[in-house]
Structures are given as structure tokens and as C-alpha cells.
Amino acid sequence: MELFTYYRSSAAYRVRIALNFKGIQYDAVPINLLTGEHKEEKYQRISPQGLVPALRLDDRKIMTQSTAILEWLEESHPAPALLPDDSYQRGVVRSWANIVACDIHPIDNLRVLNYLVGELGANDEQKQAWYQHWIKLGFDVLESQIKANPYCHGDQVSMADIYLIPQVYNALRFKFDMTSYPKILSVYERCNQLDAFIQAAPENQPDAV
Amino acid sequence: MELFTYYRSSAAYRVRIALNFKGIQYDAVPINLLTGEHKEEKYQRISPQGLVPALRLDDRKIMTQSTAILEWLEESHPAPALLPDDSYQRGVVRSWANIVACDIHPIDNLRVLNYLVGELGANDEQKQAWYQHWIKLGFDVLESQIKANPYCHGDQVSMADIYLIPQVYNALRFKFDMTSYPKILSVYERCNQLDAFIQAAPENQPDAV
Incomplete structure (x- = not known):
């Protein structure tokens, strides 16, 4: 498989962790979001949205x-599992993942921050306040809900950890104050002792600057 | 089951369609997002995020x-299915659903538009431009990718339709020009002939104003 990725993309980081966790070999194809490589026609044929990640499964898919x-990874490569067996608990894990996937990351990501500054003329303080507002709303709820013993959902790594860790990495990069989130931080530290997470980290990617 | 819902919420609208489509009876519990009922302590015990929808499965869940x-609905009530059998095609349908769920709706929803106006002082024109920018990016890709014969993924209703129709309803309410999206519009019109979609429509909810 080929993973089209960018070292700092949270969404690509999630998929890198999952591929590593499930022991799936892949070739990383870096797409430079800073130089606009994602907007070139060549990449738009891979991803019509011009976003990373994209995973090439074979010549046609x-x-x-x-x-x-x-x-798809969970369905096609079920072991080790990233969702619990229990039907309701699968929903709980997915709901935590979705808080990051839908209610934090899309609002706080690079293209939205660029629009705020470029089109709406937001200054640095306003941009930072925006970032902090949305991540605080999401992290407050996650901190109150996750188990953190030692992972989000207990003693097994789950989808929730796979979404949370890249978002915490991003938060720290934006100097978001994490002192109110001891459970989230403990999950972050614990996950970052695992090979699957270490090898997926931005600084360990071939395109890291 | 009890569904905590608001008639105009796109996310609640999705779940209403799916419950209807699968023939699952539920009681609607309206939560008024305009009067701030979602921020009251009573509702925060149901949904710590203070968002709709929330689905009460039983006394504890x-x-x-x-x-x-x-x-969860697809796993626990598999027929009629909202995802294809083929593993790759399931991913295709989910990717279209995710374009709405992650790349349009969270950026264009009420709480974000309120922040733009209230905190950043955006005027009506800037708010409208913001809305149109993000929905255009998403709809351009969906228009080029979906099959629309007659539904997003072919002759069966899928998750993709369930995400798309509430977003189109929202777009029309914001007077977004849909003339460049004949395939999306044809899916919208076709779905709105089905009982599951008609009964889930905002104007047919008990709390519709």
C-alpha cells in the first residue's frame, strides 16, 4: 500500500498509527502541503479534494x-482490534473519536486558520483565541469522559487514542495550555511509549523538516 | 428509544432518516437550540457536549x-443496509459521508457562524462568503464523484445520501446557488420522494416552527 501523507497532518498521523498498530507495511509518499503540492493536478487525480491522507490499496483502488x-482497516484487518467487541462500547469509542474528527480538528486545521487570517483579516491573537476556543470545548468533554486507565477506553488502545494523540500533538505545537487535562495528557504520554505511535509521530517521518 | 433532536439540526436529521429507513420506532425529545436548552444542566447530563443528536438506548445507555x-445502527440493525457489502465500496460511501461530516458541516454550522459574527465581528456578507466557500469545496468534489443513478452510490440508499440530503437542505436555506450541482440536486429530489426522508424532514418534526 502507498500512503499519501504529510508529516504534520493530524489526519495522516491517525492513519499512520493505525497501519503501524495493525502491522501493515506501507510506503509513505510525502505530499508537501506548504508548497501546494496537494493542489497540483497530479495529486488531485489521487485525491479530488486535494487533502491528505489518501491510501492506495492497489492499481485501481x-x-x-x-x-x-x-x-476499512478495522474491517479488513480486524486484529489487533481498534474497537471493542461490545456494540454499545464501540459507539462510545467512536463518539470520542468523532469529537476530535468533527468538532475540533476540522475547525482548527490549517486551511480554516489560513482563511481566518487571509480572508477575514484575523490577527494573531484572534487566530489563537479561535484555536483555543474549539479545542477547549472538545477537550473539556473528553477529559470528563475518557477512562485513561491507561488508554482512553481502558487497557486496550482504541480508535479514540488514534484520534486523540495527533490532536494533543497539534495542541502542544500551538502552545495550548494542557494543565487542565491530566487524563488526556496521561493517555498521550502512555501512547507515546508504544512503537506504533512513536513511528507515526511527525518528527519521525521522511518529510519532517 | 428516545432521540434528542432539534428540527433544523443537520446531524439530528441524519439520524432521523436512518431510524426511519431501518423501521426503528423512537420518541422524539425536542431540544431547543435557539433558547439554549442544550446548555442547561439537565441536557448536559444526556449529552456532555450539549449537542444534538443523542440517542437513549435504554435506562443506562x-x-x-x-x-x-x-x-451503531448499521451494526445492530443491519437490514436494510446503509453500506454496500463490498469492503472497498463501503470505504467509498464513508468517504463521501465524511466530506459532509468533517469538511462541510462542522465549519458551516450554527455555533461556528455565531462565533464568526459575535467574536470576530464578521458582517453578513463575510458570514455568507464563509458559508459558501466551505460548502462549495465539498460539493464540487461530491458532484464530480457521486454516481446519482439515482442515489449517491447507485440504486440503493446509503450513508452518503443520509449525510448529503440534510446538507443540501441547509444549503438551500442559506440560498446557496445549486445550479452547478445537477447530480446532487437529482439525488436530493429522489431521496425526498422516500417516506424515510420525508418523515425526517425539518418541517415535519413536532418542534418545527
Whole structure:
């Protein structure tokens, strides 16, 4: 498989963790979001949205959108599992993942921040306040809900950890104050001791600057 | 089951369609997002995020986040299916659903538009431009990718239709020009001939104004 990725993309980071966790070999194809490589026609043939990640399964099949890719990985490579067996608990894990996937990351990501500054003339303080507002809403709820013993959903790594860790990495990069989130931080530290997470980290990617 | 819902919420609308489509009876519990009922302590005990939808499965189990709820519905009530049998095609359908769930709706929803106006002082024109920018990016890709013969993924209703129709309803309410999207519009019109979609429409909810 080929993963079209960018080292700092949270969504690509999620898929890198899952591929590593399930022991699936892949070739990383870096797409430079800073130089606009994702907007070139060549890449638009891979991902019509011009976003990373995209996963090439074979000569004819490419999958986009990290959540679709992660569900496909879980269905096609079920062991080790990233969702619990219990039907209701699967929903709980997915709801925590969705808080990051839908209610934090899309609002706080690079293209939205660029629009705020470029089109609406937001200054640095306003941009930072925006970022902090949305991540605080999401992290407040996650901190109150996750188990953190030691992972989000208990003693097994789950989809919830796979979404949370890249978002925490991003939060720290934006100097978001994490002192109110001891459970989230403990999950972050614990996950970052695992090979699957370490090898997926931005600084360990071939395109890291 | 009890569905905590608001008639105009796109995310609640998705779940209403799916419940109807699968023939699952539920009681609607309206939560008024305009009067701030979702921010009251009573509702925060149902949904710590203070968002709709939330689905009460029984006395002890409540599920939040529409994508988690829809995946749970598909797993627990598999017929009629909302995802194809083929593993790759399931990913394709989910990727289209995710374009709406992650890349349009969270950026264009009420709480974000309220922040733009209230905190950043955006005027009506800027708010409208913001709305149109993000929906155009998403709809351009969906228009080029979906099959629309007659539904997004062919002759069966799928998750993709369940995400798309509430977003189109919202677009029309914001007077977004849909003339460049004949395939999306044809799916919209076709779905709105089905009972599951008609009964889930905002104007047919008990709390519709």
C-alpha cells in the first residue's frame, strides 16, 4: 500500500498509527502541503479534494478521508482490534473519536486558520483565541469522559487514542495550555511509549523538516 | 428509544432518516437550540457536549455523535443496509459521508457562524462568503464523484445520501446557488420522494416552527 501523507497532518498521523498498530507495511509518499503540492493536478487525480491522507490499496483502488480509511482497516484487518467487541462500547469509542474528527480538528486545521487570517483579516491573537476556543470545548468533554486507565477506553488502545494523540500533538505545537487535562495528557504520554505511535509521530517521518 | 433532536439540526436529521429507513420506532425529545436548552444542566447530563443528536438506548445507555450513532445502527440493525457489502465500496460511501461530516458541516454550522459574527465581528456578507466557500469545496468534489443513478452510490440508499440530503437542505436555506450541482440536486429530489426522508424532514418534526 502507498500512503499519501504529510508529516504534520493530524489526519495522516491517525492513519499512520493505525497501519503501524495493525502491522501493515506501507510506503509513505510525502505530499508537501506548504508548497501546494496537494493542489497540483497530479495529486488531485489521487485525491479530488486535494487533502491528505489518501491510501492506495492497489492499481485501481484509492481511499480518502481518514475516518473511512480507519473503518476499512478495522474491517479488513480486524486484529489487533481498534474497537471493542461490545456494540454499545464501540459507539462510545467512536463518539470520542468523532469529537476530535468533527468538532475540533476540522475547525482548527490549517486551511480554516489560513482563511481566518487571509480572508477575514484575523490577527494573531484572534487566530489563537479561535484555536483555543474549539479545542477547549472538545477537550473539556473528553477529559470528563475518557477512562485513561491507561488508554482512553481502558487497557486496550482504541480508535479514540488514534484520534486523540495527533490532536494533543497539534495542541502542544500551538502552545495550548494542557494543565487542565491530566487524563488526556496521561493517555498521550502512555501512547507515546508504544512503537506504533512513536513511528507515526511527525518528527519521525521522511518529510519532517 | 428516545432521540434528542432539534428540527433544523443537520446531524439530528441524519439520524432521523436512518431510524426511519431501518423501521426503528423512537420518541422524539425536542431540544431547543435557539433558547439554549442544550446548555442547561439537565441536557448536559444526556449529552456532555450539549449537542444534538443523542440517542437513549435504554435506562443506562446514551449514545452521542451522529456518526457513532449511525455506525451503531448499521451494526445492530443491519437490514436494510446503509453500506454496500463490498469492503472497498463501503470505504467509498464513508468517504463521501465524511466530506459532509468533517469538511462541510462542522465549519458551516450554527455555533461556528455565531462565533464568526459575535467574536470576530464578521458582517453578513463575510458570514455568507464563509458559508459558501466551505460548502462549495465539498460539493464540487461530491458532484464530480457521486454516481446519482439515482442515489449517491447507485440504486440503493446509503450513508452518503443520509449525510448529503440534510446538507443540501441547509444549503438551500442559506440560498446557496445549486445550479452547478445537477447530480446532487437529482439525488436530493429522489431521496425526498422516500417516506424515510420525508418523515425526517425539518418541517415535519413536532418542534418545527
